[in-house]
Amino acid sequence: MAGSPRPGGRVRSRSRPRSPARSKRSWPGADERRVSTGPVFIGAEIYRASSFGAHHPLAVPRVSTVMDLARALGWLAPGQYRTSPRARPEGLGIWHDPDYVAALMRAEQAQAVEVWTRERYRIGTSDNPIFPEMFRRPATGCGAAMLAAGLLRRGGVVHAPGCGTHHGLPDRANGFCFLNDLAIAILSLRALGIRRIAYLDIDAHHPDGVEHGFGRDPEILMVSVHQAGRWPRTGLAGDRGAGNVYNLPVPAGLNDSEFAHIRDALVRPLVAAFRPEAVILQCGADALAEDPMSRLMLSNNAHADFLHAVRPLAPRLLLTGGGGYNPWSVARLWTRLWGELNGLPMPTRLPPAARQVLRDLSWTRAGRARPPAPGWTDTLADPPRPGPLRREIRELVAMHRARLPQASPGPNVAGKAPGPG
C-alpha cells in the first residue's frame, strides 16, 4: 500500500531516507524497491461478490476463483500474494480525464446516471452498466497496475488477473472497461524510466483503447491477435501506427497450430528484435474454444506456450487477464498460467479441494444454467486443439514478417500443419 498521505504536502522528516526523484510516492507501487525473488500475484477481495449484473457476461466470478483455486493447490505462498490497492482519482489522471473519473465516482455513489452522462461518458449502458463497485472495482485494477510497475522496477514477473481492461478510453467507458489499467501500467512503468515496452494482446478482441493511447509511440511495440470482424472492429492488418503496430485479425476457428505459427514465425522474432525493457501480456481468456463471446478455438496450451515463449525476451513481465466469460475456462487458464510462471507441474487430476472450487461455480446464460463440460472441474490443462494452418494465417504472418528488420527466412510452414483438419 502507499501508506498515509503527507498532510498538506509537507516535507517529510529528515529522519527518513529521501527517495530518488523518480520514486516520489505518487501512486501505490511507487515506493517498491525490493528485488523480486519470484513471481508475485496481485489479487483483491473486491472481485469476489462483484457482478456487472445478472444478465451481463461479467456476471461470472473470475479473479476470486483464480485466487481460491491457486490457494487450494497450495500455489499461493503468503509472500507471493499482494493485495491490490485502489488507485486514487488523482492518480488516474495520468491517463484518464478528471471529469470522466468524477462522473464515474458520482455514478457509483448515486447508482444512477443522467441521460447526458450516459451519452457523454457511455456509463449506464447495457455494456457498461451501473453496479455497486463500478468505480472501486476498475480503480482496484488500476491500483494493481501501479503496484505491478513498482514491483517490476528492478525486474521480475507479476500476474495481475484483475487487470486487462484494454478497451477503456481516456474520457469514456468502452466494451465493459470503465478504466484502462493497461494504459496505467504502461505510464507507471514509464514514470520509473522504463521506456521500451512490448504490449502483447491475445484476447479475442482488439485492444482499441491501448492502441488509441500508444499506437503512435515508437517505443511501444503493439501486437494483437484477435478475431477478424468482431467488435470493436478496429485492429486492421494494415494499421501501422508509428510503425510499431502489428495487428493480426484472424479468422474464426483459430487453432493451436495456427497460433503456434504466429508465435514462432512472427511474435518471438519481432519482440526479440525490439529488445523491450518490459513485456506486458494481456491474456484474455475469450480466445479459448469454449468461450461464448468469440469463435476462436484455442486450448489453454496455446496461452501457456505463448507465455513461455515471450517470458525470456525482457527482464520484466506483467501478465494480466482480460476478457473471458466462461467461468471454468477463465479460472483454469489464469490459474494454470500462474503455475506455469512458477515452474509448477500441472496435475493431471486436481486434488479434491481444487475440484471443489470449480464444482462450486455456476453459470447461467440466456436464462439457462450451463453445466461444466467433462474435464472442466478435474483438470487445469486442456487437451490440445491442433489443426491445419490456413492460407489466411500464413499470409498475415508473412506480411508482417516482411516488416521485420533484417527479416530472416521463416520456418518451413509447409511442414508445420499437423494432423487432419
Ligand SMILES: [Zn+2]
Ligand atoms: Zn475480449
